[in-house]
Amino acid sequence: MDIVFSYQQLYHFTYSVFKSIGCSDEDAATATTVLLSADVRGVDSHGVARLSGYVRLWQAKRINATPGIQVVHETPSTAVVDGDAGLGLVVAPFAMQVAIDKAKNAGTGWVSVRNSNHFGIAGYHAMMALQHDMIGMAMTNASALVAPTFSIERMLGTNPIAVAIPAGKESPFVADLATTTAANGKLEILQRKGEDAPLGWVQDVAGNLATDASILKKGGAMLPLGSDREHGSHKGYALGSIVDIFSAVLSGASYGPWAPPFPAYVPVPENMPGKGLGHFFGAMRVDAFRPAEKFKAHMDNWIQRFRNAKPASGYEKVLIPGDPEREMETIRMKEGIPVVESVVNELKKVGEMMGVGL
Amino acid sequence: MDIVFSYQQLYHFTYSVFKSIGCSDEDAATATTVLLSADVRGVDSHGVARLSGYVRLWQAKRINATPGIQVVHETPSTAVVDGDAGLGLVVAPFAMQVAIDKAKNAGTGWVSVRNSNHFGIAGYHAMMALQHDMIGMAMTNASALVAPTFSIERMLGTNPIAVAIPAGKESPFVADLATTTAANGKLEILQRKGEDAPLGWVQDVAGNLATDASILKKGGAMLPLGSDREHGSHKGYALGSIVDIFSAVLSGASYGPWAPPFPAYVPVPENMPGKGLGHFFGAMRVDAFRPAEKFKAHMDNWIQRFRNAKPASGYEKVLIPGDPEREMETIRMKEGIPVVESVVNELKKVGEMMGVGL
Numbered sequence: 001m002d003i004v005f006s007y008q009q010l011y012h013f014t015y016s017v018f019k020s021i022g023c024s025d026e027d028a029a030t031a032t033t034v035l036l037s038a039d040v041r042g043v044d045s046h047g048v049a050r051l052s053g054y055v056r057l058w059q060a061k062r063i064n065a066t067p068g069i070q071v072v073h074e075t076p077s078t079a080v081v082d083g084d085a086g087l088g089l090v091v092a093p094f095a096m097q098v099a100i101d102k103a104k105n106a107g108t109g110w111v112s113v114r115n116s117n118h119f120g121i122a123g124y125h126a127m128m129a130l131q132h133d134m135i136g137m138a139m140t141n142a143s144a145l146v147a148p149t150f151s152i153e154r155m156l157g158t159n160p161i162a163v164a165i166p167a168g169k170e171s172p173f174v175a176d177l178a179t180t181t182a183a184n185g186k187l188e189i190l191q192r193k194g195e196d197a198p199l200g201w202v203q204d205v206a207g208n209l210a211t212d213a214s215i216l217k218k219g220g221a222m223l224p225l226g227s228d229r230e231h232g233s234h235k236g237y238a239l240g241s242i243v244d245i246f247s248a249v250l251s252g253a254s255y256g257p258w259a260p261p262f263p264a265y266v267p268v269p270e271n272m273p274g275k276g277l278g279h280f281f282g283a284m285r286v287d288a289f290r291p292a293e294k295f296k297a298h299m300d301n302w303i304q305r306f307r308n309a310k311p312a313s314g315y316e317k318v319l320i321p322g323d324p325e326r327e328m329e330t331i332r333m334k335e336g337i338p339v340v341e342s343v344v345n346e347l348k349k350v351g352e353m354m355g356v357g358l
Numbered sequence: 359m360d361i362v363f364s365y366q367q368l369y370h371f372t373y374s375v376f377k378s379i380g381c382s383d384e385d386a387a388t389a390t391t392v393l394l395s396a397d398v399r400g401v402d403s404h405g406v407a408r409l410s411g412y413v414r415l416w417q418a419k420r421i422n423a424t425p426g427i428q429v430v431h432e433t434p435s436t437a438v439v440d441g442d443a444g445l446g447l448v449v450a451p452f453a454m455q456v457a458i459d460k461a462k463n464a465g466t467g468w469v470s471v472r473n474s475n476h477f478g479i480a481g482y483h484a485m486m487a488l489q490h491d492m493i494g495m496a497m498t499n500a501s502a503l504v505a506p507t508f509s510i511e512r513m514l515g516t517n518p519i520a521v522a523i524p525a526g527k528e529s530p531f532v533a534d535l536a537t538t539t540a541a542n543g544k545l546e547i548l549q550r551k552g553e554d555a556p557l558g559w560v561q562d563v564a565g566n567l568a569t570d571a572s573i574l575k576k577g578g579a580m581l582p583l584g585s586d587r588e589h590g591s592h593k594g595y596a597l598g599s600i601v602d603i604f605s606a607v608l609s610g611a612s613y614g615p616w617a618p619p620f621p622a623y624v625p626v627p628e629n630m631p632g633k634g635l636g637h638f639f640g641a642m643r644v645d646a647f648r649p650a651e652k653f654k655a656h657m658d659n660w661i662q663r664f665r666n667a668k669p670a671s672g673y674e675k676v677l678i679p680g681d682p683e684r685e686m687e688t689i690r691m692k693e694g695i696p697v698v699e700s701v702v703n704e705l706k707k708v709g710e711m712m713g714v715g716l
Contacts, residue, residue, distance in 0.1 A: 073647065073648065075464065075465030075466075075643070075646040076434055076435065076463070076464045076465055077434065077435040077464045077465040077466045077646070078465040078466055078642070078643075078646040078647060080647050080648065105434075106433065106434045106435045106464050106465075107433030107434055107435040107436040107464075107468070108433075108435045108436055108466060108468050110465070110466050110642065110646075112647050135604075147667075147670075148664060148667055148676050149676070149677070150669055150670055150673040150675075150676050150677065151667040151668060151669055151670060151673075151676045152668050152669070152670045153667040153668040155663075155664060155667050163596075163600050165600075165603055173599070173603070175593075175596035175597075175599070175600060177590075177592075177593040177596055177597075178593075179593075180590075181584065181589050181590045182589075182590065198588050198589070200588075200589050201589075206670070206671060207670030207671060225583060225584055225590050225593055225594070226539070226583055226584065226590075227585075227589055230556050230558075231539050231540075231556070231558050231559075231584075231585055231589070232535075232538075232539045232540065232583050232584075234535075234677070234679070235533075235535040235536075235537075235583055236583070237679075238521075238533035238535055238679040239533075239535075239597075241531070241533070241664070241679065242521050242523075242533060244660075245523055245531070245657070245660065249653065249656050249657060249660055250644070250647040250648065250653065251647065251648070252648055252652075255656075255660055256660060256663055256664065257663065257667075273656060273659060274656075284436070284468065285433070285436075286608070288433040288435070288436040288468075289431065289436060289438050289470050289608040289609065290431065290438065290608065290609070290610055294610075295607065295608065298607050298613075298631060298632070299603070299607060301631060302602075302603065302607055302613055302614060305513075305614055305615065306506060306513060306599070306614065309505075309506055309509040309511040309513050309615075310509060310510050310511040311508055311509055311510070312505075312508055312509060312510045312564070312565030313564060313565060315508040315509075317508075318506050318507070318508050318509045319507070319508065319592070321592070321595075321596040321599065
């Protein structure tokens with residue numbers, strides 16, 4: 001029931017939709033490239049499946065299609081960027097570029113962002129550093145779906161951390177992980193299939209471990225990485241909190257349970273302590289520590305040694321973070337990108353509304 | 359069977375032992391303060407219980423009691439420190455101070471360290487930033503006990519990440535977490551009691567989940583945070599890898615399975631690709647992002663809101679990272695520090711050998 005599109009087809013459609021809400025050519029191109037990097041890398045929940053959501057946020061006047069994004073505070077190695085309620089897909093690459101430029105001069109650059117919106121996949125932004133022989137980092141807060149350890153209240157988003165590290169002959173190391181046991185997108189897939197979630201992903205409204213994949217609609221919550229106290233959920237809770245604080249408390253965005261929700265039909269929380277969603281980006285020049293060629297040669301050695309670690313029975317090899325997404329990218333750029341029928345129907349509706357054909 | 363010592367008793371003894379191996383007054387004081395911060399905060403596995411281990415490493419000529427610690431490379435916001443095979447307990451505060459000094463000028467400071475040894479608890483070093491209204495970060499690699507997802511080979515240490523964030527009226531946020539499901543110290547406690555470990559902490563030599571708390575002696579391995587693939591162990595594996603790369607590949611220390619082991623009787627790996635253990639430290643001036651008073655007021659609000667999140671049935675309140683350790687510190691500074699009998703006996707032996715009474 002999936003319908004397969006070429007990258008070019010999806011690019012043309014998505015670009016046209018962003019143009020139709022008023023984005024400049026350049027912003028529409030950036031937003032499209034960032035959004036589709038998710039589909040291409042196999043993170044289907046964060047790609048075109050969210051396009052209609054962005055349009056609805058624009059209709060609700062919660063996204064500004066022509067933002068005046070600017071640096072509002074800075075030091076040699078830091079900056080705060082105000083996204084002026086722009087698309088996170090556009091605000092984030094702007095801010096990551098500021099981090100990269102800072103790193104060129106100061107060795108590293110660190111940028112906290114306020115007044116933004118959902119920025120697509122964190123990995124895209126972190127990977128911007130790679131071409132400069134820099135280590136890239138990206139994180140973001142998000143609307144609250146996750147209960148801290150010992151709690152039944154949703155206080156944190158799935159708050160991802162992405163780290164991209166350049167190598168020499170080997171492909172780069174690219175980790176991009178939600179600080180929850182499982183990404184929300186995986187729950188949505190199970191829901192669509194009517195299947196149960198494994199124990200340890202979610203809890204019900206009373207705080208009991210649950211398997212109902214649609215428990216979030218019934219007052220349940222997602223669980224931090226680690227699932228329960230005995231298996232280290234307090235660590236996932238701490239990591240998600242660090243992302244929230246770096247992204248939103250440092251910048252002046254809205255944090256914790258006050259993070260603005262992605263669905264336009266959910267009202268924004270009252271008494272928000274800051275502006276919009278927050279992100280945090282970092283860039284570290286590798287040669288701010290040791291000669292780049294030496295670092296990259298050792299990264300090759302690191303990657304080869306880990307790839308050749310003894311596999312457990314039934315597994316061919318040990319994966320390096322970034323391997324599955326890169327393999328998916330090769331396949332999808334060649335064979336096309338499968339989109340589930342319900343998403344295609346939604347895209348068609350958005351296209352009709354905005355006068356853009358899919 | 360625990361024997362209770364006052365902080366002063368343990369301080370005097372530990373300081374004298376460090377002096378007896380040749381440390382300067384200043385280094386002995388630093389090493390003692392760092393080491394005992396673990397006992398005081400309730401992380402018993404990383405405190406005096408390790409003192410005899412340090413002495414044995416010194417006897418094996420793998421620790422240099424009079425190191426010439428130096429910055430070997432730097433930019434405005436970065437440095438690489440060579441620890442000259444010194445005690446990590448001394449090298450780490452030196453390097454963290456370099457990060458703090460860099461942050462004073464450049465907004466942030468990032469220091470990667472090579473040629474060091476075990477540095478005690480990561481949290482101590484991260485917390486050094488707090489008095490300067492800075493966010494502190496500390497991580498370290500360690501000898502390989504952890505198998506990557508899909509592997510049966512020990513490739514990573516328990517590689518902790520610590521982040522300390524200042525607040526205003528509230529106590530600071532201090533997360534200090536091994537990137538494994540459970541810290542090795544907890545396994546050791548279960549072993550001593552002859553109890554089983556929960557499923558999800560360790561695997562046996564063939565890669566099957568195991569409950570035998572002494573499985574590491576039988577070729578087993580610890581599991582990354584997340585326990586298994588379905589519960590996100592690839593995320594714990596990625597986090598532990600990032601710590602390894604930042605600490606050791608950036609600095610020129612020995613990484614992955616080549617990280618030098620803590621027990622002096624375990625030979626150092628052959629063909630080590632770098633020098634000693636590696637650490638990574640960061641300091642970010644809060645006012646490099648927004649006025650410190652504003653940031654700290656929002657941190658107070660963050661902490662109060664999370665502390666008051668609805669608790670699950672059976673729990674009184676939601677904890678903020680750092681709460682349990684701070685409560686333990688208050689108790690132990692007043693009532694003394696309980697040390698298990700086997701550790702006391704070992705300390706007495708070390709004391710006799712070095713001519714220091716306990």
